[in-house]
């Protein structure tokens with residue numbers, strides 16, 4: 468039995484793995500823990516796990532919504548009531564001369 472390791476294939480796999488980890492690191496740069504955490508998680512676990520753990524899950528800084536109490540909100544406009552911090556909806560902001568009567 469003569470079996471030789473396919474060094475080329477392994478090399479490519481490692482290269483893709485490292486490249487994927489690097490990309491996840493960049494994607495996680497503005498996330499909690501930053502580049503290094505995302506990169507290391509990807510490298511140790513897998514790039515796929517890195518994406519889920521750093522980019523997909525765990526919001527960096529949910530601003531919440533003070534109009535409806537949606538604490539998970541991360542976008543400028545609340546996903547539940549559609550208002551931003553000043554109480555404007557995106558539709559209101561598009562038309563520049565709208566006065567809010569409340």
Ligand SMILES: [Zn+2]
Pocket residue numbers: 532533534535536537545546547548549550
């Ligand atoms: Zn809201």
